[in-house]
Structure formats: structure tokens, C-alpha cells
Amino acid sequence: MTALLAVARYELRMLARKRSLWISAALLGGVLVLLQGERGPRSLPAGTPAREVMATWALLFSILMPLAYGMLLADRLVRDRKLRVEPLLESLPHASATRLAGKYLGGVAACALPGLGALLVAATVEVGYRHDPFLFVWALVAFAMVTLPGIAMVAGFALVCPIVVSAPLFRILFVGYWFWGNMLAPGLLPSLTGTVLTPIGDYAATWLLGDDGPALFAGSPGWLTFLRPDPSGATAAVSIAVIILCGLIPLAVTALAGHRHARVTWPANQARPTREISPTTV
């Protein structure tokens, strides 16, 4: 447990010190605030319930900010090898799965910081306009339901996939996936958009919005119908659980591989190959 918390704590510390985390999150968040359009939270009329306001903000930030998190986390696991710290870490008396889990927790926590920060800033601005202190409470709820599961899923894949493909290639594929699997209208092309697997938090945001219809495409007709149930509290919960579980799958596979590697034993003896050491004169 100490090792897990240590890795998580130091991973969080190192990531939180990266200026690129804050700059990229601020840039993407700022672009979204400026270009949010008529469906954005700034267009919501006075008197809109606090939970709808903050759900709309959370969904807005979830459109692009996870791209920054995916980019940032893509080299965190392979970084130990690049920095040549890995041999030392492997010589320490803890399981590689502990290190993996710690990096995951630290990565999620670090990416949650700008995500939560953006929502709290939005809530502060909205409080000045709408005079409803419950906006802060709903900011936290929306963060937990809409933002955090998406970060958890992105973190799982961003940590592990660069072991198989390179980090730059993963980043390219990830951007493609993000727009295909979250924002491409399901009627246009077969896509995961609008399914319970959508890490953008469509189902959770739709439930928080209540009777105002799907936040984006949740439950819209399209490919893989069984993944597109009608939005409700139950399907929002299922979506959150599925999104988090999806992020844990690559971690579990990697941890299992590491565990098998760590359990390797070897025989004491083997037939000697022939080989010559012949004395010669100088």
C-alpha cells in the first residue's frame, strides 16, 4: 500500500509540475468557452437549475480537454525506460502492478486538477451571474459523473497503449478516436458516439440535464444498438461504470503480463554448450 501511494503521490507531483498540463488544458478550455455557440452554458437563460448549468459546463469541457490529458499521459509509463530509471525501479521489492496502478491513480488525479479547476472557475463566474451557491455543489457532482470517468478511461489507454505502439503514434490515433468515438454524429458513419462507451460523459450529462433531451447524442439511433439504451439514471450509472471499467482493462492486461514475468523461474542446470578457452602465448 505504501508503494502504491508513493508512486501515485510522486506521479501526481511530477505531472502537476508540468506546465504543458496547465497550458494545454487552459488553451483547450478557453477555446471551448469562446466558441461554445448557442447550445453552450453561456446561452442558458436565468433561472436554469444549477445542476443543468454545471452539467452543460462539464460536458463542454469534456469535448476537448481530455485530448490534452491523453497527450500528456501517453509517455508516462514508457518514460521510466526513456529516462533510464526503470532498471532501478525493477530492482525494488514491489510488484510492477503496484507501479502501474500508482501511475494510473497519480495520472488520473493530476488530470483531474485542471478539469475540476475549470469547473470551479465556471461555477464561480456563474454564481456571480445566477446568485446560486449550489452551483459549486453541482460543479462537484458534474465533475464526478461527467468529467472523471472520461479521465479514468483516457488514462488507462494513454498509459498502456504506448507500450505497444509508440507514444507519437498513439497520440495521432487517440485524436482520431476522440472525434470519431465522441463527436461524429452516429447517423453519418458507424461510430461509438452516443453509446454508453462514450467517455465524453454524454449519458451522465443527459441524466443531469433532466427533461431537456440528450446532451449530445446519448441513445441516438446508430451502430451497435445494444450500446444505445434510452438515457436514464440507470443507464447513466451503467455508462459511468462501463467507461471506468474500459479504462481498467488495458491496465489489468498489462499487470497480468507483468505478474507472469515476475514469476519466471529458471532451472538450476542445463547441458553446457561446447566452448573453447585455449591458452596461447603472448
Place this chain on the structure above:
Amino acid sequence: MHIEITDLRRRFGRVTALDGVDLNVSGGMYGLLGTNGAGKTTLMRILAGVLPATSGRVLAGGHDLSTRAGRLAVQQRLGYLPQDLGLYPDLSPAEFLDYIGLLKGLDDRAARRRQVDELLDLVGLAGVARRKLKGFSGGMRRRVGIAQALLGDPALLIVDEPTVGLDPEERIRFRTLLSSLAGGRTVLLSTHIVEDVAQTCRQTAVLAAGRVLFAGAVTDLTARAEGVTWEIVTPGPPPTDGVVVSAIARADGTHYRVVSHQPPGPDAVPASPSLEEGYVALMRTAQVAPVG
């Protein structure tokens, strides 16, 4: 910690890195010499539990390294400085040591912090304990490396090529530090710099092409060059017989030290050998044909 290695082998595909290594290492400083590619780092990595062997037996402090339980038991008493260790540039030395201490299981925060401070003081980095590692020189990084290896007061210290790339002053300071640490523990020093072993170790082994060519006292290795070490002064070209170990140009000509079974010239006089000459004599008399 006593280490007993029997018929240890490691293959990487068709390449044989270790080919039946037998060694016994007791307490104190133990030098592991060999050329680049001799298998030293592979052996160090197996002893540190980082790399599995293909076959063979390694007992360290009575623990069998071929089992996971044995590896874990050794790792709990191990300090390891890998070859060319990297550090996290965004942490300070104090933070890096705190992190490694936590991973080594040093749970008591106050005791861990105290140990970190003591070790940074020991390696002369107390004044820069809170500065980011990204600005550190090679020597300073090595010192952080040795400090992390000493966390938890390990019974076995494995240091792999610790002085490569250091300037002479830093190298002397580093090996003196290592030597001072060998009092109550086993320090396994892998290097291809013979002088480092000559100055710090009483026991040594020489690896070549994955096999042990020599294991014993440093004085015995030096003795391998007795009767075959010569000094010759000549204004002309270097002697062609044997291996020229050193050449110093002076007013009366160039002073050569040569390892050769025959006198390298009519004016050659027998000389008292150094460890380097013993090493050269050994490597010349055992010509190793690689396998795999």
C-alpha cells in the same frame, strides 16, 4: 551477504551473455572486471533480480534467486546502482530519495527523511537537496545514484560501472566513498577500469565472453604478469612483441612498459607488474572463442 553462483547462464536469442559462471563472493569490496560486452552488466542485473537467468543457481544470503520469493528477499536487502542510471529531472535529490525510500518500504516518515538528509550529506549534496535534478552534472547524478542505493542500509550493494564518464577527481572521490561503505556489507563493483579495482578491492573476478577467466585476490591477478612485464626505453617505434601497456615520452626516449613472454628488445629490463599488467597478461593468455 555471501553470494554463491553456480553454472549461471543467460542467452539472448542466439547470443550467450553468460556461459556457465561460477563465483563465490564474500563480504567487503569485490571487483568485477572485463571488457565491454563481457557479461558484467547481465550478471549484475541477474543479481539485482531485474533479469532472469536462463539456467544456473544463484544463492545470495541463502536466498535462491531463481524463485520470486528469493528475489524479493534479496531485493529487500539490496542497494543497486545500475549502469547509466537516469533520474527524474522534475524532482529534487531529496524528493527522489524520498520516493525510492518509500518504494523500498521505509514507511516511517521521520526516519526516512532523516536518512535522506544523512545520505545527501554523505555524498556531498546537502547544499543542493531541494534543487531540481535536471541541472545536475554527471558526477552529481552518480552521487544521487549511490545515495539512493544506500537507502535502507542494504547488506548487498551492487554498483555497475559507476565511474564511467567522471572526471579524475570525481572518480577518486567516488571510489573512496564506495570503499568506505564496504565495511559491514558486500559491495559488488563492476567496471572495466582496472585502476578502480586496484584502489578499492581485495578480491576480484575477470569476465570475458560470459565466462570467468579469473577469480581470486587482486594480488594474485597482479602476479599473473610477473616475469612477463618489461620496461624498455627507445627513441624509435614501439616494440612489436607483446602488448604495450604504457608509453611515456621523455628526453632520453619513450619509456614503454610491455607485457610479453619474450624480452621486447635487447635493452628491455624486467619490471614489477601492476594490476593492469596482470589483467593484460590474463586476457592475452586466455583467448576466448565466443559461442552462440
